[in-house]
Amino acid sequence: MLKLWIDNQVVEVEEGTSVLEAARKLGIDIPTLCYLKDLNAPAACRVCLVQVEGRPTLDASCILPAQEGMRVHTNTSAVLAARKQMIELFLSDHPFECLTCERNLNCELQRLAKRYGIRDLTVAGSRNHFALDDLSPSVVREPDKCVRCRRCVAVCEYFQSVGIYRMVERSFKAIVGPAYNGSLMETPCIYCGQCITVCPTGALREQDSTAAVWEALQDPDLHVIVQTAPAIRASIGEEFGYPVGTLVTGQMVAALRRLGFDRVFDDCFGADVTVMEEAKELMERLESGGPFPQFTSCCPSWVRFCESFYPQFINNLSEVKSPQQIFGALAKTYYAQQAGINPENIFCVSVMPCVSKKYELLRPEMKASGFQDVDAELTTREFAQMLFQAGIDLKKLPEEEFDSPLGYASGAGVIFGATGGVMEAALRTVYEWVTGKELIDVEYHEVRALEYKDAEIEMGKHRLKVAVARGTGAARRLIEAVLKQQKEYHFVEVMACPAGCVGGGGQPIYIETNDWNEQVAHRSRRAEGLYQQDRLKKHRKSHENPAVIRLYEDFLGHPGSPLAHRLLHTGYNARRLYSPEPILTKAKT
Amino acid sequence: MTTETSILEGELQARLQPIVERYRGKRGAVIPVLQEIQGVLGYLPRKALIFVATELSIPLAEIYSVVSFYSQFSTVPVGRHRLEVCTGTACYVKGSHQLLEELGEKLNLEPGQVSPDGRLSLATTRCVGACSMAPVLKIGEELYGEFTADKIEQLLGSLARREEADRE
Amino acid sequence: MFSKRRSEEMAPVDTLWEELKHAHIASPAERWILLCGGLPCSSTSCCEVKKATQDELDKHRLSLEIKEIGCIGDCSEGPTIIVYPEGVIYRKLKPDLAREIIREHVKAGNIVERLLRGDPEPREELRRREKMPFYRRQSRLVLRNCEVVKPDIEDYMKHRGYSALAYVLSQMTPEQVIKQVKLSGLRGRGGGGFPTGLKWEHMLGSPGEEKYVICNGDEGDPGAFMDRNLLEGDPHSVLEGMIIAGYATGAGQGFIYVRAEYPLAVRRSMQAIEQARENNLLGEDILQTGFSFDVELRTGAGAFVCGEETALISSLQGSRGDPEPRPPFPVQSGLWNLPTLINNVETLANIPIILLCGADSFAKIGTAGSRGTKVFALAGKVRHTGLVEVPFGTTLREIIYKIGGGIPGDKTFKAAQTGGPSGGCLGEQHLDLPLDYDSLLDIGSMIGSGGLIIMDEDTCMVDIARYYLDFTQDESCGKCTPCRVGTKRLLEILTRITHGEGQEDDLERLEYWGRLIKNTALCGLGRSAANPVLSTLRYFKSEYVAHIRDHYCPAGVCERLNRPRINQEICRACGLCARICEAAAISGSKETGYRIDPALCTACQRCLEECPFEAITGGEKVHA
Numbered sequence A: 001m002l003k004l005w006i007d008n009q010v011v012e013v014e015e016g017t018s019v020l021e022a023a024r025k026l027g028i029d030i031p032t033l034c035y036l037k038d039l040n041a042p043a044a045c046r047v048c049l050v051q052v053e054g055r056p057t058l059d060a061s062c063i064l065p066a067q068e069g070m071r072v073h074t075n076t077s078a079v080l081a082a083r084k085q086m087i088e089l090f091l092s093d094h095p096f097e098c099l100t101c102e103r104n105l106n107c108e109l110q111r112l113a114k115r116y117g118i119r120d121l122t123v124a125g126s127r128n129h130f131a132l133d134d135l136s137p138s139v140v141r142e143p144d145k146c147v148r149c150r151r152c153v154a155v156c157e158y159f160q161s162v163g164i165y166r167m168v169e170r171s172f173k174a175i176v177g178p179a180y181n182g183s184l185m186e187t188p189c190i191y192c193g194q195c196i197t198v199c200p201t202g203a204l205r206e207q208d209s210t211a212a213v214w215e216a217l218q219d220p221d222l223h224v225i226v227q228t229a230p231a232i233r234a235s236i237g238e239e240f241g242y243p244v245g246t247l248v249t250g251q252m253v254a255a256l257r258r259l260g261f262d263r264v265f266d267d268c269f270g271a272d273v274t275v276m277e278e279a280k281e282l283m284e285r286l287e288s289g290g291p292f293p294q295f296t297s298c299c300p301s302w303v304r305f306c307e308s309f310y311p312q313f314i315n316n317l318s319e320v321k322s323p324q325q326i327f328g329a330l331a332k333t334y335y336a337q338q339a340g341i342n343p344e345n346i347f348c349v350s351v352m353p354c355v356s357k358k359y360e361l362l363r364p365e366m367k368a369s370g371f372q373d374v375d376a377e378l379t380t381r382e383f384a385q386m387l388f389q390a391g392i393d394l395k396k397l398p399e400e401e402f403d404s405p406l407g408y409a410s411g412a413g414v415i416f417g418a419t420g421g422v423m424e425a426a427l428r429t430v431y432e433w434v435t436g437k438e439l440i441d442v443e444y445h446e447v448r449a450l451e452y453k454d455a456e457i458e459m460g461k462h463r464l465k466v467a468v469a470r471g472t473g474a475a476r477r478l479i480e481a482v483l484k485q486q487k488e489y490h491f492v493e494v495m496a497c498p499a500g501c502v503g504g505g506g507q508p509i510y511i512e513t514n515d516w517n518e519q520v521a522h523r524s525r526r527a528e529g530l531y532q533q534d535r536l537k538k539h540r541k542s543h544e545n546p547a548v549i550r551l552y553e554d555f556l557g558h559p560g561s562p563l564a565h566r567l568l569h570t571g572y573n574a575r576r577l578y579s580p581e582p583i584l585t586k587a588k589t
Numbered sequence B: 001m002t003t004e005t006s007i008l009e010g011e012l013q014a015r016l017q018p019i020v021e022r023y024r025g026k027r028g029a030v031i032p033v034l035q036e037i038q039g040v041l042g043y044l045p046r047k048a049l050i051f052v053a054t055e056l057s058i059p060l061a062e063i064y065s066v067v068s069f070y071s072q073f074s075t076v077p078v079g080r081h082r083l084e085v086c087t088g089t090a091c092y093v094k095g096s097h098q099l100l101e102e103l104g105e106k107l108n109l110e111p112g113q114v115s116p117d118g119r120l121s122l123a124t125t126r127c128v129g130a131c132s133m134a135p136v137l138k139i140g141e142e143l144y145g146e147f148t149a150d151k152i153e154q155l156l157g158s159l160a161r162r163e164e165a166d167r168e
Numbered sequence C: 001m002f003s004k005r006r007s008e009e010m011a012p013v014d015t016l017w018e019e020l021k022h023a024h025i026a027s028p029a030e031r032w033i034l035l036c037g038g039l040p041c042s043s044t045s046c047c048e049v050k051k052a053t054q055d056e057l058d059k060h061r062l063s064l065e066i067k068e069i070g071c072i073g074d075c076s077e078g079p080t081i082i083v084y085p086e087g088v089i090y091r092k093l094k095p096d097l098a099r100e101i102i103r104e105h106v107k108a109g110n111i112v113e114r115l116l117r118g119d120p121e122p123r124e125e126l127r128r129r130e131k132m133p134f135y136r137r138q139s140r141l142v143l144r145n146c147e148v149v150k151p152d153i154e155d156y157m158k159h160r161g162y163s164a165l166a167y168v169l170s171q172m173t174p175e176q177v178i179k180q181v182k183l184s185g186l187r188g189r190g191g192g193g194f195p196t197g198l199k200w201e202h203m204l205g206s207p208g209e210e211k212y213v214i215c216n217g218d219e220g221d222p223g224a225f226m227d228r229n230l231l232e233g234d235p236h237s238v239l240e241g242m243i244i245a246g247y248a249t250g251a252g253q254g255f256i257y258v259r260a261e262y263p264l265a266v267r268r269s270m271q272a273i274e275q276a277r278e279n280n281l282l283g284e285d286i287l288q289t290g291f292s293f294d295v296e297l298r299t300g301a302g303a304f305v306c307g308e309e310t311a312l313i314s315s316l317q318g319s320r321g322d323p324e325p326r327p328p329f330p331v332q333s334g335l336w337n338l339p340t341l342i343n344n345v346e347t348l349a350n351i352p353i354i355l356l357c358g359a360d361s362f363a364k365i366g367t368a369g370s371r372g373t374k375v376f377a378l379a380g381k382v383r384h385t386g387l388v389e390v391p392f393g394t395t396l397r398e399i400i401y402k403i404g405g406g407i408p409g410d411k412t413f414k415a416a417q418t419g420g421p422s423g424g425c426l427g428e429q430h431l432d433l434p435l436d437y438d439s440l441l442d443i444g445s446m447i448g449s450g451g452l453i454i455m456d457e458d459t460c461m462v463d464i465a466r467y468y469l470d471f472t473q474d475e476s477c478g479k480c481t482p483c484r485v486g487t488k489r490l491l492e493i494l495t496r497i498t499h500g501e502g503q504e505d506d507l508e509r510l511e512y513w514g515r516l517i518k519n520t521a522l523c524g525l526g527r528s529a530a531n532p533v534l535s536t537l538r539y540f541k542s543e544y545v546a547h548i549r550d551h552y553c554p555a556g557v558c559e560r561l562n563r564p565r566i567n568q569e570i571c572r573a574c575g576l577c578a579r580i581c582e583a584a585a586i587s588g589s590k591e592t593g594y595r596i597d598p599a600l601c602t603a604c605q606r607c608l609e610e611c612p613f614e615a616i617t618g619g620e621k622v623h624a
């Protein structure tokens, strides 16, 4: 422990604590922009300046280690002026487009400008103009709004180990972006959208799908249905002021009806079907001896990661589609048949915590129904945006029920949204199928992991070695261990986002903390809501879901049937990492 | 396994493969690898960067961030003779910016450009350590001190003669 | 008063020199020819000269050795040969002239007066190297080998090379070595001036299973070339210093980081490393003392900021040269997060000298806070350019006028830039300032690496400030805000001033933002980027004011602010121009002569055309 004085107050902190964190302990809030504790501390923005007695210049407090006896001043006029000037320097190379910016009112730069009372720029000068990249199906980059904080670099490199971004060029024109400051389409970006969630400004955002959905909703000829992913019910409330993790399933359903959707279904139903098929696949592999490990495939970012970086493992990916795509394929076949609607006229929307699903639904294989199975995806943020536009206040809505037949889900389908959830859901089914016994304690806490966890699970004559990885960085470590034969698994769940889909790239952006672990903790609190709903469910195993049983009885036959194969299974391709020719990005107008 | 290796035509790959092999597994190898490749190709084409990225399992963005940072690296072809005018302080004080301008006019090239026949390119460099003969023109490893634009014809002549001799 | 003090302190230099030079001045029986083989010279037909010399020697059956050495610091006059034992220097040689020298001087014993070159000094002084003011007034310690010893290990060893290392390894503990270096008062020559012994001590005390020594040969200051010179001409001295540093601080691996713009320095250093390995001076169990140390060479790739130590480490690790915040300092956590000692080339070259001659003798040279000598790279508007090594405390006047021979072409001295883009400009008032680390910091400049650019009346100080800002902005790594954006804003202000679009409050703005950047940037590059602006603002404010208020560039450099001038030597004071000037910008009389008031002149050029004697020049209209 060491003792120092900050603004004449004494504070004790552990060795290695930064001055910024020490100040936080005293309730002194030093502004930051580039810093994201435990993920990113490049000392680049210089907004967190403080004066330490005896040091010749101001220091960035986010990386300055506290020292015994240090005397720090955080609010002298020189410090305040310097911080203000840093913000002015940023603004002098920034488009003033708050009114039309995605991050209006939720932007860290804007907040700083307000906090420091910037009224005018004392330095103005030329501005950079970079090309806008809106070519990828998921992520839009607008480098003109970038503050070079490098948070996206850090999350993509360290958490995902994909490494799309770097600082490129130098001097005034230095910018954070992909190689050649080119389009994401030239790269192996997995479209997880994690960079969006850490970006302090509007430099990164998702592709907008609200316009297409509004248009479909207005079209009298279309039957517009919606599926909502498990994670949405536990996060959309945040946008309306509910505490994080509050379950608002009923209001969410009501809100979607108010928006004009003809049917509101539960994607957790799709998840239950996924479990059926995937459990079946696992049993087959157990019988035929592999290949192991079987990797889950419901996260399109992970799938794309595997296809790009570990193509030798594509046969290990489960052939079963993700719940979104299973739902889409069933909606335009089974549901169309049941409801007597021409599938051509069905417009299938999904509401997901994910930006990668925008990419997944465009994959050319995803046309099992003979049409594009899912037509558009809205992120949680976009969903909230539509509700705001329509003037629908979630808080004031009654609770309503999902429509059937694709609207009832088991608890297993619901926990899909948390990491370990897919695994746990599958295990509940596999256990009973393998052992023929009833599973009493359905909660597999050993696979409820935030980062990386493995376990061995007794299953009759089998000892199932399973693992759960959160983030493709963890997945890479896992695969490398498998390649080096340090580890051996039967079944591995990978989710690209921290804490799983509840921490997805399309979820509400939380800028109240500059601590990465706290951000992840915030996201994982949403999972609590899901586990809570699981506990309340009558049916907690996918194969016990009556709607699922009916689906197989009436339509598919049995898990793994030829029809199930045609509609619900898919294949994968090795991918080239980088495109040899540049794909031009359109200059911003 | 990756499809990337085929990104290079056979001959090019034959030239670059040994370079990356020599550095495979070595720490801090990116810059020397790029320096050697530029030594072979004269510049760093996109395909070569992708080749290095995939061979050494380094993100392309990392490679490009390095390439775009150091002024030694060029992503576009340069002329067979690269005329570099020193714009270091000593040379600047002795009028190297005028020299640059005049050379540009005489050769009809802007700094950074290559002549259409690919023979000459004009560039600037920062101090080659021959400040006492400022202003300095550098071509390859040769330095020409106290250089003035009117000496250029003569110099080009001798370059041409040397090329001639090399061909024989 | 000052010079007296200095001459007392000079004595040890001479003793030191006596110590070291023993074989440097050959006995009359020993004759040899030195041929400068530095990069600048060797690229100006020095091969042909060498060949001609050798042919001629062979022809006359003379068996003199031709030593191809490093740079003698006089590159503008190359190729150069020096004929020993007399030490007569012949410059700007051509093959046939070299032949003549062999015939006339070496064979027949007559100095070829016709080929002695140099400016107005009496001929007598030109004959002998020791008599030339350029050399006579220097104290060449660090450069001692550069013009005498071949850059190979054999010749170096003949001149006591590696004896310091042998002594250290066999007789001293690391602590003792560090004590000597501390006692010597040596401070880092790379720019920061940090006490070397103290740095070594920190490094020794820093735990790490492996440690590294890096020799910083990035030499990014445009206008400095002492490190190039040392690596080309005396690479073994640097290597010896490095090995000693490794021994003293517990490091086992060294790196020499040389900029790629110095191909000859790269080759010579490589060769030195190989020769040292062959002689068991590098590698396992050096000289059977149980100490192991090896050195690898890496070339930089053209980025000024890579001279900054944390950026250099990033670069060695294979990335962009992005600086990292300090603390932790490299000696705590550097290359691959292990303790790393970084010293400049010249710093390391001082180490063998200190250990050979004793810290006491060394500490007697220079001033209280700055011990030893400093090599300056004298360039710009001065008659003799080249490397100049003098004790700290020598004045600018001594360097420019006594050693450098003054300003050429009857121009007057205006300013000297020390410390390159991180330093500042000194003006006339500083000519008698003893140069050392602290005196320069006091006046807002710094010794830096030792670049010394002399500027005369034809240099515009606003333009120079703009030039430096353009340089630092271009070299900014772009990581931190004040440097990436702030220096751009400063550059924009300076550019508009040189375009005549400056605003009254621009001076305040420059001052304010300059200080702000200094106070907030992440690394040394940003922290010193504004120095050239701040120092020119301080000492040459009137030039700024002329640009802003009168839209006039007094030095006639800023093209858009160029005004016609009357050349007083040609003007006959006829008064015609004054009468035709519509702007009433010309005034004067027969007695006083005529002058153009740049503030009133509209650069219409009529006077230029009308003056019957063509006494008016300049002022070409340049459109914005």
Ligand SMILES: Cc1cc2nc3c(=O)[nH]c(=O)nc-3n(C[C@H](O)[C@H](O)[C@H](O)COP(=O)(O)O)c2cc1C
Binding pocket: C187, C188, C189, C190, C191, C192, C193, C194, C196, C216, C217, C218, C219, C220, C221, C304, C305, C306, C307, C308, C309, C310, C342, C343, C344, C345, C347, C348, C449, C523, C524, C525
């Ligand atoms: C922008 C910048 C450029 C620098 N360039 C050099 C350089 O070219 N050579 C050098 O030796 N030191 C350079 N330095 C200083 C180094 O950071 C470091 O202090 C020095 O190499 C330490 O060696 P010394 O203690 O022997 O001087 C530079 C510093 C800065 C901030």
Ligand code: SF4
Binding pocket: A094, A095, A096, A097, A098, A099, A101, A102, A103, A104, A105, A107, A108, A109, A110, A145, A201, A202, A203
């Ligand atoms: S990024 Fe922030 S500051 Fe910039 S335009 Fe958008 S809301 Fe405004």
Ligand code: SF4
Binding pocket: A099
């Ligand atoms: S905050 Fe100001 S600028 Fe923005 S919309 Fe309101 S009035 Fe306009």
Ligand code: SF4
Binding pocket: A139, A155, A156, A160, A162, A163, A164, A165, A188, A189, A190, A191, A192, A193, A194, A195, A196
């Ligand atoms: S979407 Fe994911 S993979 Fe793509 S750049 Fe962002 S963080 Fe990296």
Ligand code: SF4
Binding pocket: A145, A146, A147, A148, A149, A150, A151, A152, A153, A176, A195, A198, A199, A200, A201, A203, A204
């Ligand atoms: S894109 Fe966003 S996260 Fe990335 S550096 Fe720019 S501002 Fe930061």
Ligand code: SF4
Binding pocket: A191, A192, A298, A299, A300, A301, A302, A353, A354, A355, A356, A357, A495, A496, A497, A500, A501, A502, A503, A504, A505, A506
């Ligand atoms: S973890 Fe979930 S939210 Fe994240 S990319 Fe995968 S599917 Fe989308």
Ligand code: SF4
Binding pocket: C305, C322, C323, C475, C476, C477, C478, C479, C480, C481, C483, C484, C521, C522, C523, C524, C525, C526, C527
């Ligand atoms: S001061 Fe300049 S060079 Fe140094 S880190 Fe900041 S931007 Fe990079």
Ligand code: SF4
Binding pocket: C566, C570, C571, C572, C573, C574, C575, C576, C577, C578, C594, C610, C611, C612, C613, C614, C615, C616
């Ligand atoms: S016209 Fe010419 S000569 Fe006459 S006063 Fe003017 S400058 Fe002098």
Ligand code: SF4
Binding pocket: C564, C580, C581, C582, C583, C584, C585, C586, C596, C600, C601, C602, C603, C604, C605, C606, C607, C608, C619
């Ligand atoms: S250029 Fe025109 S305005 Fe200027 S002094 Fe000559 S005549 Fe007068």
Ligand code: FES
Binding pocket: A031, A032, A033, A034, A035, A042, A043, A044, A045, A046, A047, A048, A060, A061, A062, A063
């Ligand atoms: S420098 Fe500390 S928050 Fe950016």
Ligand code: FES
Binding pocket: B086, B087, B088, B089, B090, B091, B092, B126, B127, B128, B129, B130, B131, B132, B134, B135, B136, C222, C223, C224
């Ligand atoms: S400034 Fe041109 S060679 Fe040094």
Ligand code: FES
Binding pocket: C036, C037, C038, C039, C040, C041, C042, C070, C071, C072, C073, C074, C075, C076, C078, C079, C080
């Ligand atoms: S290289 Fe010959 S004198 Fe400098």
